[in-house]
Amino acid sequence: MGALHQAIAILGLLLPFLGLLVNGDDHKMELASCDIYNGRWVYDNSYPLYHSSQCHFIEMPFDCQRNGRPDDVYLRYRWKPFACDLPRFSAVDFLERFRNKKIVFVGDSMSLNQWQSLTCMLHSQSPHTGLVKEREEGLSKFTFLDYNVSIIMERNALLVEIAKKSKGDVLNLGSIADDDAQRWRESDVLVFNSWHWWNHHGRKKPWDFIMDGDKLRKDMNRLVAYWKALRTWARWVENNIDTAKTKIFFQGISPTHTDASSWGNYNAKNCSEEKLPLPASFHQKKPAAEVILERVIGITSKRVHLLNITRLSQLRKDAHPSVYGTTGHYGMDCSHWCLPGLPDTWNELLYAELIRN
Ligand SMILES: *[C@@H]1O[C@H](CO)[C@@H](O)[C@H](O)[C@H]1NC(C)=O
Ligand SMILES: *[C@@H]1O[C@H](CO)[C@@H](O)[C@H](O)[C@H]1NC(C)=O
Ligand SMILES: *[C@@H]1O[C@H](CO)[C@@H](O)[C@H](O)[C@H]1NC(C)=O
DSSP: OHHHHHHHHHHHHHHHHHHHHHHHHHHHHHHHHOOTTSEEEEEOTTOOSSOGGGOTTOOGGGOTTTTTOOOOGGGGEEEEESSSOOOOOOHHHHHHHTTTOEEEEEESHHHHHHHHHHHHHHHHHOTTSOEEEEEETTEEEEEETTTTEEEEEEEOSSSSEEEEETTEEEEETTOOOHHHHHHHHTOSEEEEOOOGGGGOOGGGOSOSEEEETTEEESOOOHHHHHHHHHHHHHHHHHHHOOTTTSEEEEEOOOOOOOOGGGGTOTTOSSSTTOOSOOOTTOOOOOOHHHHHHHHHHHHOSSOEEEEOOHHHHHTOTTSSOBGGGSSSSOOOBSSSOOSSSHHHHHHHHHHHHHHHO
16 A cells, blocks of 8 residues: 555656656647647737837837837737647747857848847847847847857848949849848848838839849839849749758738728728737738739748748737837837837747747
8 A cells, every 4th residue: 555655646746747748749749730820819918028128229110118108908919829839939048049140130121120029039038148239231230149149130121132323223133132142141040021112102212223134124013023023032042042051031021000991990090099909800911912922932942931920910900109119299100010019929930930940
């Protein structure tokens, strides 16, 4: 009897650990095959992952809390895939995995949004790791010294080459700039993004002419131009990147919420009165640029991971800075995202992808 009791007692002590082991394995298996982009937003009081005060380098246009945004419910949503749980973000684990590595975000201000979020997530959880910030033209680099991990933002809104000529700036849909190519080859993780600047007209249009094959054009259909530029980019990846060494991601199109009637709020004009996400069942049309991006990635022979953030971000009409992108009274930003906020989820998804790939 004594021995049996003892055996039961020992088993009782061990069971929780056995359970952990089993769950741990399950979790990994699940993550490997899980569609992490298919899910819903759940309220979770343990969020956000950091506070604005723990990340003093958030740029003003994203720092909604410091700019006076009064509500904070929008900070407390966690993305829950239907089929699994996302791994909880761990800065130490992330930095260990990428010791001596370079992670580069290449793109427009949506990349800046995600890059800033990642640097905040890492810094707030490991505030005693030395951090060096460097800035040169078009490039911002944060290095976490104890791990020698660099997290880099490379401003490059169109990805293909733009050349200064006497007649004006010529955007070449068929070519990648040598300097860019050189830097991209030397990176360990690349997270690209491009679209919003393809859509600018008038004075905000970032070129004077477009070189399309051997034709020099004043302008052309922007979706066609985007397709051609992405194909040039994809061919460059096929010919230059060893995906065993360099992981390539493309951030899905980040949606805007400039027209409140598009989510059925006919009393408002823009995103300024939104305090809650939309339910998972709410249907919004896939942006045309996203259709093109997915098609290009689909026919690229090298593995490019789509960071498929479009759909889950479409539900977050509440997560934009609106008037809290500045402390003044001007501006209405329903395109970028508050930090802390939605881009932290993009990085939780990136973390999940990096763990499972
Ligand atoms: C991206 O995720 C959404 C939501 O789960 C899904 O409907 C869509 O098919 C996904 N796109 C791709 C290319 O996997
Ligand atoms: C730090 O990482 C870079 C790559 O990002 C590498 O070239 C360099 O050798 C590393 N430095 C040390 C001291 O290991
Ligand atoms: C944003 O919408 C609110 C009402 O929802 C309106 O009062 C305000 O003028 C709008 N601002 C801009 C810049 O469109």
